[in-house]
Amino acid sequence: MQTHFAPQQLDNPDVAHSAGIIRKCVHCGFCTATCPTYVTLGNELDSPRGRIYLIKEMLENDRPADAETVTHIDRCLSCNSCITTCPADVNYMHLVDHARNHIEATYRRPPIDRLTRQILALTLPYPQRFRASLTLARLARPLAGLLDRIKPLKPMAAMLRLAPAHVPAPxxxxxxxxxxAAGTARARVAILTGCAQSVLDPRINEATVSLLNRVGVDVVVARGETCCGALVHHMGREHEAHAFAKKNIDAWTGEVEREGLDAIIITASGCGTTVKDYAHMLRLDPDYAEKAAAISNMTRDITEFLATLDLPAPVNATGLDVAYHSACSMQHGQRVQKQPRKLLADAGFIVHEVPEGHLCCGSAGTYNITQPEIAGKLKDRKVRNIESVKPQAIATGNIGCITQIASGTAIPILHTIELLDWAHGGEKPALLSGLEPRRESRPIAAE
Structure with missing residues (x-):
């Protein structure tokens, strides 16, 4: 795509980087076929190609964002399916991140929109605040129906509905x-405990530590670690995202210097995509660029790390039919695709592929709150596809997907690590109580 940035504009390294991304786009339109919002809405401006035109026009003219551009950029899930599809290697993720930063700096949102985003930014990344907010949301849930009738308040209604009926104890x-580790340790890793996940489902981290310890891995929770920064990063709140990133880099670098680390383990794939991108996020920071690159290079999804360990044969018989939902941040953001499926199959589960597995479930961080109508359509489509393969359980690697999909189906959905921990000697997850393998079950391939 031809660009017309002035030389002085290209002196800005962020603009120069985005200009290079835009120039790579060849207008082919392959991305439209795999973009969840284009497939759902059918609007060219709600496709990656359409958004690239909007971003190009905004940045080239060095103008503040307008309402139309903001509308279509806000509708982007950042699922990165377009990156997987693109034959020209257009890094749309970095481009839309830059556009969101520009929007945050130049556009004044309506009051309700500003309030919603401020609530999310001040609660979700902080476990204690998030826990308290969930209690308030449960008490206010009867108001959801009323709020839903007023369009600007629909995100507030979605926020109330997504609050779980029960929040586990810390x-x-x-x-x-x-x-x-049990016995001699063969590796030492740090684990990102996370913010929302640590509140909504602490069993995920418990299962992770349980399995890693049993197979000979020391697991450290570094003092000073915090939210990965993804939630505010995707709101365009760049300075807040960088502050979170720096705290984590300092915490993990300290562990590297003290006793060494073989990897940094992430159990929420959305967080993993962001931590692996710290090197880019802080590339211009003279104090953190090198340290950020080192941390990004050490970061592994839990399944990515387990795949390197040559796990022993499973201890517990499983044989359950499991639909594997590959979170967007896993398959498109991190390109971790084969490892989770193989680990589940090697552990004795019968793994079913989900039709249209490349399409997002609609969770996407805070998307199911800020864009509830589109998110609801994507959730319904995802649930139909999952239920079509008739699984006994669903496995995935992201807490957002677990929360979103669980709100639309009675089929139990668990983190992949919970199933692997059980298969390799851990406790059977309570959600699977009473489930027994079906006879002569065979995997159903996605069409």
């Missing part, structure tokens, strides 16, 4: 310290 597994 888990000691998320406290700073080292959990020692």
């Amino acid at each position: 888990s000691a597994i998320n406290e700073p310290g080292t959990r020692k």
Whole structure:
């Protein structure tokens, strides 16, 4: 795509980087076929190609964002399916991140929109605040129907509906310290405990530490670690995202210097995509660029790391039919595709592929709150596709997907690590209580 940035504009390294991304786009339109919002809405401006035109026009003219541009950029899920599809290697992720930063700096949103985003930014990344906000949301849930009738308040209604009926008690597994391996340790890793996940489902981190300890891995929760920064990063709140990133880099670098780390383990794939991108986010920071690159290079999804360990044969018989939902941040953001499926199959599960597996479930961080109508359509489509393969359980690697999909189906959905921990000697997840393998079950391939 031809661009017309002035030389002085290209002196800005962020603009220069975005200009290079835009020039790579060849207008082919392959991305439209795999973009969830274009497939759902059928509007060219709600496709990656259409958004690239809007971003190009905004940045080239060095103008503040307008309402139309903001509308279509806000509708982007950042699922990165277009990146997987693109034959020209257009890094749309970095381009839309830059556009969101520009929007945040130059556009004044309507009051309700500003309030919603401020609430999300001030609660979700902080576990104690998030836990308190969920209690308030449950008490206010009867108001959801009323709020839903007023279009600007629909995100507030979605926020109330997504609050779980029960929030687990805080888990000691998320406290700073080292959990020692059983026997001689063959590796030492740090785990990102996370913000929303640590509140909504602490069993995920418990299962992770349980399995890693049993197979000879020391697991450390670094003092000073915090939210990965993804939630505010995708709102265009660049300075807040960088502050979170720097805290984590300092915490993990300290562990590297003290006793060494073989990897940094992430159990929420949305967080993993962001931590792996710290190197880009902080590339211009003279104090953090090198350290950020080192941390990004050490970061692994839990399934990515387990795939390197040559796990022993499973201890517990499983044989359950499991639909594997590959989170967008896993398959498109991190390109971790084969490892989770193989680990589940090797552990004795019968893994079913989900039709249209490349399409987002509609969770996408805070998207199911800020864009509830589109998110609802995507959730319904995802649930139909999952239920079509008739699984006994659903496995995925992202807490957002777990929350979103669970709100639309009675089929139990768990983190992949919970199933792997059970298969390799851990406790059977309570959600699977009473489930037994079907006879002569065979995997159903996606069409």
